[in-house]
Amino acid sequence: MKTIGILTSGGDSPGMNAAIRAVTKAAAAENIRVMGIRKGYKGLLEKDMFIMTPQSVEDIYRRGGTCLGTARFKPFSDLEVVKKGAEICREAEIDGMVVIGGDGSFRGARDLTHAGIPCVGIPGTIDNDIVCSRDTLGFDSAMNIITDCVSKLRDTTETLDRCSVIEVMGAGAGWMALEGGIATGADVIIVPEIKFDFNKDVIDRLLQKKRNGQTYFIVIVAECVFFPESNSKSKKNVNLKYVNDMGIETAAKFAAKIQELTGIDSRATVLGHIQRGGAPSFHDSVLAYDMGVHAVDLLKNGHSNRVVVSQNGQITDFDIDEGLAMKKPFDEQRYRRALDINF
Numbered sequence: 132m133k134t135i136g137i138l139t140s141g142g143d144s145p146g147m148n149a150a151i152r153a154v155t156k157a158a159a160a161e162n163i164r165v166m167g168i169r170k171g172y173k174g175l176l177e178k179d180m181f182i183m184t185p186q187s188v189e190d191i192y193r194r195g196g197t198c199l200g201t202a203r204f205k206p207f208s209d210l211e212v213v214k215k216g217a218e219i220c221r222e223a224e225i226d227g228m229v230v231i232g233g234d235g236s237f238r239g240a241r242d243l244t245h246a247g248i249p250c251v252g253i254p255g256t257i258d259n260d261i262v263c264s265r266d267t268l269g270f271d272s273a274m275n276i277i278t279d280c281v282s283k284l285r286d287t288t289e290t291l292d293r294c295s296v297i298e299v300m301g302a303g304a305g306w307m308a309l310e311g312g313i314a315t316g317a318d319v320i321i322v323p324e325i326k327f328d329f330n331k332d333v334i335d336r337l338l339q340k341k342r343n344g345q346t347y348f349i350v351i352v353a354e355c356v357f358f359p360e361s362n363s364k365s366k367k368n369v370n371l372k373y374v375n376d377m378g379i380e381t382a383a384k385f386a387a388k389i390q391e392l393t394g395i396d397s398r399a400t401v402l403g404h405i406q407r408g409g410a411p412s413f414h415d416s417v418l419a420y421d422m423g424v425h426a427v428d429l430l431k432n433g434h435s436n437r438v439v440v441s442q443n444g445q446i447t448d449f450d451i452d453e454g455l456a457m458k459k460p461f462d463e464q465r466y467r468r469a470l471d472i473n474f
Contacts, residue, residue: 132431134164136180136225139197140171140204140236142302143407144257144269146415147197147231152188153423154229159185161431166225170200171232172207172239175216180223192416195409201232207239210246217246227430229423231255231268234455237438241451249435251426252451253419257407260304263454264440268422270307271414273300273406277311280402285315285349294337294348294389294397298382300406301353303367305461307406308353313469319350320470323358323368324461329377334392340474341395348395350385357381421446 135158139147155165167183168174191198206212220228220243227249230240233256240250254261257273277299288295297317301307305322312320318340319333327333337348356370357380379385382399390397411419422439425446429437437448 132163132226134166134223134225135227135229135427135430136166136168136175136220136223137183137199137229138168138171138175138231139199139201139255140230140232140239141201142233142256143196143201144255144267145195145272145407145409145411146268146419147255148194149192149411149416149419150231150253150255150268150423151183151198152192153420154427155183155188156185157424157427161427163427163431166223167199170202171204171236172216173202173204174200175219176204176206176212178219178223192419193410195407195411197231203235207242210242213239213242213246217243217248220248227251227435229253229426229430233258234261237451237455241436241455244436244451249430249433250451251429251435251448252438253422253426254438254440257300257307258302258304259306260302260459261438261440261454262457262459263438263449264442266414266418266441268415268419269407269411271418272409272412273307274310274314275412276406276409277307277402278314280405281311281315281317281349281351284400285347288349289347291396292346294350294386294393294395296350296352296382296386296389296397296399298352298354298357298399298401300402301355303355303358305353305355308351309462309466309469312351315349315351316473317349317351318345318473319348320466321350321352321356321370322461322466323353323355323370325463325466326369326373329379329388330392333389336474337389337393337395341393350389352382352385354401
């Protein structure tokens with residue numbers, strides 16, 4: 132293993148730069164050259180690559196985003212395009228690849244491995260929807276942002292006796308909404324995996340809490356609850372037809388309906404891509420270091436088609452195909468428990 136290529140693919144997340152730094156430094160310690168590839172698989176096909184050194188990555192760990200840039204590149208699902216990517220790797224004398232991204236990125240890494248270029252994946256996504264890993268790079272950082280934003284919104288919501296409907300990210304999964312709701316003591320949590328009834332689970336709940344003396348309210352909704360049917364991940368969403376039929380298919384309409392039926396002054400806030408930004412948390416920085424070093428060790432020792440994961444407090448790895456085949460059932464018991472406790 133003389134040269135390792137590294138790219139980031141899909142959505143950016145805090146901790147990607149810290150992982151790039153760890154890979155570059157760990158490789159240099161083994162006298163392995165690192166080739167940075169800009170804009171993911173798209174950049175690979177365009178041969179947009181450059182040599183990275185320990186000096187060039189020294190301070191990137193404290194930056195959000197990814198210094199390599201990223202892109203979603205659908206043509207890389209075509210095996211002929213993958214073969215072309217493998218040829219470009221061989222031309223550039225790249226012996227192995229580290230791919231940082233989500234499940235779509237890992238499918239590309241798997242196909243590239245089958246085309247003759249050994250690959251190792253590092254899970255980088257704020258959505259925490261990589262089934263085989265307890266944690267993904269960026270999730271903890273994004274949750275810290277959500278917690279901070281909800282705390283700030285709570286101040287004005289409490290002052291004005293309002294209801295705040297806060298839309299958080301999460302692609303096709305409700306993990307960010309669930310954990311954000313638990314962390315901030317949300318009164319209502321709406322996720323795509325659990326069916327809800329607007330009158331019973333939102334209106335009646337808020338009115339009962341109001342009768343109990345509560346004067347302000349926090350409602351957290353996963354963005355994917357409102358995803359259009361054209362979005363492939365909306366297949367997980369058991370609430371899509373319901374919110375459309377109810378006419379509450381946006382956070383703003385959700386808040387307006389609450390105000391109409393309860394008389395509680397209600398406002399919607401969409402946190403949006405602020406959740407992706409900023410420096411990584413301590414947890415994500417350390418996770419990035421451990422995963423980056425492990426990825427280099429795997430390639431150096433001749434292992435490929437692996438995804439580096441966090442399991443039971445330890446860094447280990449799975450076969451990419453095995454990892455992609457795993458299912459991550461939503462923790463309905465944890466969800467119900469959170470709502471029962473915060474009533």
